[in-house]
Amino acid sequence: MQQESLVEYGSRRVIITITAIFCALLEIVDTTIVNVTLNDMRGNMGATLSEIGWVITAYAIGNVIVVPMTSWLSQQFGRRNYFAASIIIFTISSFLCGNATAMWELILFRFIQGIGGGALLVTSQTIITESYPPEKRGVAQAIYGLGVIIGPTLGPPLGGYITDNYSWPYIFYINIPIGVIATLLTLQFVRSPKYAEKKAINEIDFLGIILLAITVGCLQFVLERGQEDDWFNDPTITLFTVMSALGLFFFIWRELTYKNPIxxxxxxxxxxxxxxxxxxxxxxxxxxxxxxxxxxxxxxxxxxxxxxxxxxxxxxxxxxxxxxxxxxxxxxxxxxxxxxxxxxxxxxxxxxxxxxxxxxxxxxxxxxxxxxxxxxxxxxxxxxxxxxxxxxxxxxxxxxxxxxxxxxxxxxxxxxxxxxxxxxxxxxxxxxxxxxxxxxxxxxxxxxxxxxxxxxxxxxxxxxxxxxxxxxxxxxxxxxxxxxxxxxxxxxxxxxxxxxxxxxxxxxxxxxxxxxxxxxxxxxx
Missing domain, CATH: 1.20.1250.20 (MFS general substrate transporter like domains)
Incomplete structure (x- = not known):
């Protein structure tokens, strides 16, 4: 019955849907918008080609680590609060990315932006799905899909236009007004489901969190850097592959045996x-x-x-x-x-x-x-x-x-x-x-x-x-x-x-x- 109580109608559903799509778009556009500005960033920061590649890698690693944890984090803090916090983290780190003066700063802020962004995609989908009655789920997914499919395509032309006409920090600054509006709309309109009580601190699956971070973080690193570093001829790539495989084995074992898995x-x-x-x-x-x-x-x-x-x-x-x-x-x-x-x-x-x-x-x-x-x-x-x-x-x-x-x-x-x-x-x-x-x-x-x-x-x-x-x-x-x-x-x-x-x-x-x-x-x- 709780699921029914989250179904929205009229203008309220329209506002929630628009908010969720904007958040999904924010996250996805940022995955591809930097692709066409890497050259300008590299010149501006005096970075090497492999260093500038980390601007994409760091975001992807932050993203993939947090995505599987979103359901658990939503229960822990309440979906509305967690969603709003993710938008705030994403927006603030966008501002910090635009203001970065050193390469390590930009990489660190992109990683934090990826952690904020990971939740936006999955939680948007859940919010839209639960706002519509089951018989209208197809329409709900169609609306959500607009953001997911158009996002990667919008990134390059938008990034190219901003870089050609302004300067690369503005690809991050455009997130700020959208982030502020989305935060206010989320706090005002999005409701949290009344799921199970949140876990006490001693019941939190910290080992699961660490194993998940090791598994997907190492895997993402191997996939992003493998070709450039000549795959398994490079000891770092080999080490990260082994760590990812072991991490996955122990993560699955932990999640299937622990009482409150992440x-x-x-x-x-x-x-x-x-x-x-x-x-x-x-x-x-x-x-x-x-x-x-x-x-x-x-x-x-x-x-x-x-x-x-x-x-x-x-x-x-x-x-x-x-x-x-x-x-x-x-x-x-x-x-x-x-x-x-x-x-x-x-x-x-x-x-x-x-x-x-x-x-x-x-x-x-x-x-x-x-x-x-x-x-x-x-x-x-x-x-x-x-x-x-x-x-x-x-x-x-x-x-x-x-x-x-x-x-x-x-x-x-x-x-x-x-x-x-x-x-x-x-x-x-x-x-x-x-x-x-x-x-x-x-x-x-x-x-x-x-x-x-x-x-x-x-x-x-x-x-x-x-x-x-x-x-x-x-x-x-x-x-x-x-x-x-x-x-x-x-x-x-x-x-x-x-x-x-x-x-x-x-x-x-x-x-x-x-x-x-x-x-x-x-x-x-």
């Missing part, structure tokens, strides 16, 4: 949540992986600006936004979630195959991406809401918060795995393709000689001496090989991402057979 793993007995958690991981992999790959390709290979790359993604985000209410209505009418997920995965495969076919070393225009990204937008809409509703559909009361924490964490980890695997895969494929192309080039081949000679003539006409002109001709040839190898690596990423989604379709359709049998265990507690 993360309620038993909620995973629910079959729908288990399937939803796995699908959330795959969704994160595709969502963040594809958001990462296209700006990278357009900026590094086609030479676009940050703003141009970001703007390219906006039509797809608007398409997803347009799809959300339609999909919410389809779910309300009883269309099975797994059919929609399967269709979404098929569209994602079409998008990836399209990308594989159109990218070139130099002359892929922005119009070539338009319809391909529209297909991605429709596919993402079909994936996000049905996956989330499937995961949370048969949970009750505080289990909704625990389930949202699992799906949120797995989506984040899926994104981290996606970006880490894509970067590693591309670096390896780049070498393979380059070696392959070079092996096919014979310096005695008349075509190669003619190409180099024509390039050398061009340089000589600009006043270079003969020897330098020939060397410059070979350099241009080498550059075009490097570019061609890079493009072939991007093609491989598109192809394999698409195949991954295609392979998942039969497994998603199989969920149907198990669904009826597994709706019952939701009344576990």
């Amino acid at each position: 993360v309620e793993l038993r909620v995973l007995k629910n079959g729908n949540l288990r399937v939803g958690t796995i699908l959330s991981f795959i969704l994160g992999f595709g969502l963040y992986g594809s958001t990462f790959i296209i700006p990278l390709y357009t900026q590094s290979t086609l030479g676009w600006t940050a703003t141009q790359s970001g703007m390219l993604m906006i039509p797809a985000a608007l398409t997803t936004a347009f799809m959300m209410p339609i999909i919410g209505k389809l779910l309300e009418k009883g269309v099975p979630q797994q059919y929609l997920v399967a269709l979404g995965m098929l569209l994602f495969f079409v998008y990836s195959l399209w990308g594989y076919m159109i990218i070139t070393p130099a002359d892929t225009g922005s119009d070539a991406f338009f319809w391909m990204l529209i297909v991605r937008g429709v596919g993402m809409g079909l994936l996000f809401i049905p996956i989330t509703t499937l995961a949370l559909s048969s949970l009750k009361g505080q289990q909704i918060g625990q389930g949202a924490a699992f799906t949120g964490m797995m989506r984040q980890l899926g994104g981290s795995f996606g970006v880490a695997l894509i970067t590693t895969f591309m670096a390896r494929q780049n070498m393979v393709h380059r070696n392959d192309l070079v092996s096919k080039l014979d310096t005695n081949d008349p075509d190669v000689i003619n190409r180099v000679n024509s390039l050398a003539h061009g340089f000589a006409a600009k006043g270079m001496d003969a020897g330098t002109a020939v060397r410059s001709g070979y350099k241009v040839l080498d550059y075009s090989i490097t570019k061609q190898a890079a493009v072939m690596s991007y093609m491989d990423v598109f192809l394999y991402l698409g195949l991954m989604f295609l392979i998942c379709i039969p497994f998603v359709l199989m969920v149907k057979a198990k669904k009826a049998a597994k709706l019952d265990p939701s009344a576990m507690h």
Whole structure:
């Protein structure tokens, strides 16, 4: 009955929904907004490339550590208080990030910002889900999904525009007014559920908290830094991998045996949540992986600006936004979630195959991406809401918060795995393709000689001496090989991402057979 008491109506529900979406957007936009400003930060702070990478890593680690604990922290302090405190932490650390004068300060404040932000995403989802009656949950997830899908896409163009027209601290300062308004609205309108009494200090699972922090913190570090530090050839990466594996083993053991666990793993007995958690991981992999790959390709290979790359993604985000209410209505009418997920995965495969076919070393225009990204937008809409509703559909009361924490964490980890695997895969494929192309080039081949000679003539006409002109001709040839190898690596990423989604379709359709049998265990507690 408590769950019913949290259902809101009229203008109150509208205000709560808007507040929760703004908070989710704050968190997600901040995940990607810094990507296009790293160069400016690096110049301003006098930092190395690997140091500036920590601006992203520190935020992600703070985020992933706190996400699984949100349900427990909400019970401990009351959801409204915890949500408001998280917004305040996020807002203050945003101000401190903008004011940072040394690299270590910026990294520390980004970590604290990540801790504040982690709660915003999952708690927003729980608040929206519980504000709507069960039959309108599809619409609730559609509304929440707007923030989650549009957020990563809004980050790069917004970051590019602010950096080009103002300066990088303003990407953090824009959070402050939104944070202040969201805090006031939360304290005024959001209600806390009356769950179990909060635990006494001696019952708090401090060991669970430490083991969780070690497990996900080390894992996130390995995923973010692995490629740059040459994976297991680096002793630090190896050490952190071992620590993460041991941390996970002892964390699971602790949570299953302790009376008041920090993360309620038993909620995973629910079959729908288990399937939803796995699908959330795959969704994160595709969502963040594809958001990462296209700006990278357009900026590094086609030479676009940050703003141009970001703007390219906006039509797809608007398409997803347009799809959300339609999909919410389809779910309300009883269309099975797994059919929609399967269709979404098929569209994602079409998008990836399209990308594989159109990218070139130099002359892929922005119009070539338009319809391909529209297909991605429709596919993402079909994936996000049905996956989330499937995961949370048969949970009750505080289990909704625990389930949202699992799906949120797995989506984040899926994104981290996606970006880490894509970067590693591309670096390896780049070498393979380059070696392959070079092996096919014979310096005695008349075509190669003619190409180099024509390039050398061009340089000589600009006043270079003969020897330098020939060397410059070979350099241009080498550059075009490097570019061609890079493009072939991007093609491989598109192809394999698409195949991954295609392979998942039969497994998603199989969920149907198990669904009826597994709706019952939701009344576990």
